[in-house]
Amino acid sequence: MRxxxxxxxxQSGLRSLGLxxxxxxxxxxxxxxxxxxxxxxxxxxxxxxxxxKQRYFGFDCPCYIANxxxxxxxxxxxxxxxxxRIGVQANYxxxxxxxxxxxxxxxxxxxxxxxVDWAYGSYALSDSLTLQAGRKRLPLFGYSDFFQVGYAYPxxxxxxxxxxxxxxxxxxxxxxxxxxxxxxxVSANVWAGSESDKGNRMLDLIYYDARVDEKWKSIFGGxxxxxxxxGTARFVMMTNKVDRLVAGTVNKSGVKQNFYGFxxxxxxxxxxxxxxxxxxxxxxxxxxxxxxxxxxxxxRFGDWLPMLTYSRFTEDFKDDATxxxxxxxxxxxLRWDFRDNMALKFEYDVFKDKSAFPFVGNxxxxxxSLDFTF
Amino acid sequence: MKRVFIISTAPLLAGLALAGPVIVANPxxxxxxxxxDIKAVFLGQSSALPGVGAVQPGMPxxxxxxxxxxxGFVGKSNQQYKAVWTQLIFTxxxxxxxxxxxxxxxxxxxxxxxxxxxxxxSSKVDGTVKVIGGQ
Numbered sequence: 001m002r003x004x005x006x007x008x009x010x011q012s013g014l015r016s017l018g019l020x021x022x023x024x025x026x027x028x029x030x031x032x033x034x035x036x037x038x039x040x041x042x043x044x045x046x047x048x049x050x051x052x053k054q055r056y057f058g059f060d061c062p063c064y065i066a067n068x069x070x071x072x073x074x075x076x077x078x079x080x081x082x083x084x085r086i087g088v089q090a091n092y093x094x095x096x097x098x099x100x101x102x103x104x105x106x107x108x109x110x111x112x113x114x115x116v117d118w119a120y121g122s123y124a125l126s127d128s129l130t131l132q133a134g135r136k137r138l139p140l141f142g143y144s145d146f147f148q149v150g151y152a153y154p155x156x157x158x159x160x161x162x163x164x165x166x167x168x169x170x171x172x173x174x175x176x177x178x179x180x181x182x183x184x185x186v187s188a189n190v191w192a193g194s195e196s197d198k199g200n201r202m203l204d205l206i207y208y209d210a211r212v213d214e215k216w217k218s219i220f221g222g223x224x225x226x227x228x229x230x231g232t233a234r235f236v237m238m239t240n241k242v243d244r245l246v247a248g249t250v251n252k253s254g255v256k257q258n259f260y261g262f263x264x265x266x267x268x269x270x271x272x273x274x275x276x277x278x279x280x281x282x283x284x285x286x287x288x289x290x291x292x293x294x295x296x297x298x299x300r301f302g303d304w305l306p307m308l309t310y311s312r313f314t315e316d317f318k319d320d321a322t323x324x325x326x327x328x329x330x331x332x333x334l335r336w337d338f339r340d341n342m343a344l345k346f347e348y349d350v351f352k353d354k355s356a357f358p359f360v361g362n363x364x365x366x367x368x369s370l371d372f373t374f
Numbered sequence: 375m376k377r378v379f380i381i382s383t384a385p386l387l388a389g390l391a392l393a394g395p396v397i398v399a400n401p402x403x404x405x406x407x408x409x410x411d412i413k414a415v416f417l418g419q420s421s422a423l424p425g426v427g428a429v430q431p432g433m434p435x436x437x438x439x440x441x442x443x444x445x446g447f448v449g450k451s452n453q454q455y456k457a458v459w460t461q462l463i464f465t466x467x468x469x470x471x472x473x474x475x476x477x478x479x480x481x482x483x484x485x486x487x488x489x490x491x492x493x494x495x496s497s498k499v500d501g502t503v504k505v506i507g508g509q
Contacts (some may be wrong), residue, residue, distance in 0.1 A: 040464060089464060101466050122466065127422035132466070145465045152461040178421070178467065180414035187419070187467070227419065229449055267454065303453065337453040340436065373460050 036091045039374050042150035044083025044108075046347075046367025048074045056360050057209045064351055064365035067157055068164035069147075070109030071205045074365045081108035083156055083369055085148050089118070097124030105148050110201065117148075117169040128179040137169045139189060139223060142234055142263035142276045144168065150371035154272065154298065155333045156347045159311035162278060162292045166202045167216045170195040185227040192220050194240075208246050215243040221259070230268035236261040257282045270300040272307065286319035296331075305335040326354040343371045395443035397507035398499060399429075399491045400484055409447070412507050415491065416448055418459060418468035423491075432480050432492035435473040443493045447508055 051062025064074045072082030087105040103118035120134030139145040143158040147168065150156065157163075172193015179186055196215040203212035221238030238259040244252040258281045266273040273296070280290040291314045298307030312328040334346045349365045397412055407423040414420040415431050422428045434440040444455050462468040474480035477498045484490045485502040492503075499505055 036470075038463060040460065087464065091466075091469075093469065099469075103464065118466065120466070124421075124428075127428050128420070136466070139465070146461050149460055149464045152457050152464070176467065178419060180411060180420040182408070183410045183413075185414055185417070185419035300451075340452070341456065343453075373456070 033092050033094045036093070037088065038091075039086065039088040040149050040151055040372065041086035041374075042083060042148075042156070042369050042371045043080070044150075044156055044367055044369035045078055045080050046074050046083065046156075046365055047078045048076060048363045048365045051351075051363030052353075052361030054358075054361055056358075058205060059360070061361055062363045063360055064349060064363040065160055065164075065206065065360060066349075066365070066367065067107070067109050068160055068206060069166065069168050069202050070107040071201050072107065072109035072157075074367070079108075081111075083150075083367055084108035085150075086112075087148055098122070107148070128177055130176045130178075131173070132176060133173040135169060135171050136174065136191075138165075138167065138195075138219075138221075138238075139191070140165065140221070140236065140238055140259060141261045141278055142265075150345070150369060151341070151343060151373050154274065154296070154305055154307050154335050154345075155309065155331060156345050156367050156369045159294045159309060159329060159331065161311040161313040161327060161329050162276060162294055164202070164313070166200050166212075166214055167195050167197060170216070170219055172219065183229055187225040187227070188223065190220075190222040194219055203244075210247040212251075213243075213245040216240045217243065231264070231266035231273075233265075234261075234263040236263075255282055256284055272296075272298045272300065272305065274307075274309070286317065288318070289316040290314070291316070298333075303337040305337075307331075307333045307335075309333065322356045324356040325359060326356070327359070328352050328354070341373045345369045345371060393439075393495050393497045395439050395447065395493050395508055396496045396499060396505050397447070397491060398481075398484055398494045398503040399506045400488050401502070401504045402488055403429075403491070403504060403506065406506055409507055412491065413448055416471060417450075418462045418470075421468065427489065429489045429491050430469075430487060431471040432474060432483055432487075432490060433471050434477070434480065434493060435475055439477075439493065439495050443508070 048062040048064045054061045059073055060075050066072045066074055066082040074082050085105060085107040087103055089103040091099060091101045093099040099122045101118060101120055104114050104116055106112040106114050117137045120132050120136050122130050122132045124130050137145040143153060146152050147158060147163060170193040172191060174189055174191035177188040194217040198213045200212045200214040203214060219240040223234055223236035225232055225234040240257060242252050242255045242257060261278040263276045275295050277293040282288040294309055294311035296307050296309030298305050309331045315325045317323045330350045332348045336344045338344055347367045351363045353359050353361050403426060405425045411423050415429055441452055444450050444452055459470055463470050477495055480492050480494060481498060481503055484492050
């Protein structure tokens with residue numbers, strides 16, 4: 001359980017909120033604050049339409065993993081769970097550059113148990129520099145920190161081949177820099193913290209079929225994003241150490257892992273290009289390397305955006321090649337912005353499983369979603 | 375795109391009080407910021423204008439004026455603009471522009487907000503606000 005109501009993440013989220021409320025109490029007398037409540041959601045439905053017939057752990061296949069971290073998996077029957085989610089955010093802003101933000105999300109993959117991935121305070125150190133502390137989503141790869149916010153991207157969900165990380169939020173602090181230099185915008189962020197997740201859903205249900213307690217400690221990361229009128233480029237690096245207990249037995253203790261990522265997007269004259277290449281390395285023996293990328297291209301026709309996206313995941317485990325996970329997905333998507341703050345999306349995925357061990361198997365899946373903000 | 379808009383319409387409008395989006399500020403706002411810097415504020419890329427400091431942007435909630443401003447000055451469709459802001463808001467990177475139901479409400483807010491900048495129809499400009507861009 002990642003950070004549900006009974007999880008440690010929620011408690012630390014509450015602690016952050018509690019600290020926030022104390023600070024609000026201390027300053028509220030000085031200035032009246034401004035409360036903004038907003039939200040987002042996706043109502044999705046789909047099914048696996050063909051693929052390898054088999055039993056994989058708890059799943060009746062053919063099955064298609066639409067969402068790894070929340071374990072949203074389509075099977076033979078039409079389901080609303082793998083892609084449906086909702087989020088509500090409250091932001092309380094005071095004069096003097098202080099603000100507090102909390103966000104609660106619920107995903108169908110987790111039976112809509114509420115999760116708190118965001119609960120933090122912000123303080124503007126200057127016009128371009130902000131200090132934030134509390135609980136936040138990890139801004140690891142291009143779509144990690146708004147992974148749940150379907151309205152903000154072209155697909156029903158970001159490519160699963162890349163977005164299959166068991167830890168998605170952390171408790172800590174970060175320094176955010178945002179400024180424009182003429183038509184060039186610069187956004188940079190450095191962060192540090194840790195996250196402990198007792199009973200991690202993804203590792204249990206998709207990879208171990210056993211209870212997994214996962215801890216990412218000594219997290220240090222940073223990204224730089226550059227933007228122009230026609231596109232953006234984002235570079236990211238992160239390092240941390242992992243402790244993992246599988247069914248109560250030590251599986252990893254202080255194992256170092258490093259992340260490197262590059263995202264490049266173009267949106268110009270109705271043409272849309274979305275690309276990302278990431279590399280994950282556990283450098284110490286047994287050395288393990290994941291190389292992932294996706295390339296997506298589409299064209300806007302008024303309110304319509306059809307797109308084709310190819311993504312690939314390749315593992316290179318140095319000690320045991322029979323343990324290598326490998327798969328790719330070709331996704332055909334169509335987004336229709338049919339009215340303000342709402343988009344209808346269609347997605348067809350062709351998943352090819354080339355893993356060296358018996359994994360979920362090939363599958364094809366279809367899904368439709370309604371994304372909205374409020 | 376924005377330059378095309380500004381250059382192509384300005385001569386046509388010379389001497390005529392034709393409607394169109396302009397960027398206005400509180401009359402107390404110092405200087406005249408560059409178009410790129412104003413655009414960066416409306417795109418959430420910056421929260422301040424050089425030589426001015428932190429500003430708060432405001433714009434129409436919906437309608438033709440908003441769409442003309444976005445396509446002409448910001449260079450984005452309404453949908454692209456909303457997708458950009460959806461990402462910024464739910465990742466805590468920037469504070470969304472204030473949205474107004476009418477020109478009059480927005481004008482009143484600008485006049486009462488020392489660091490407010492907003493999008494107004496040029497025909498609504500009067501002494502309570504100062505035009506800083508878009509014409």
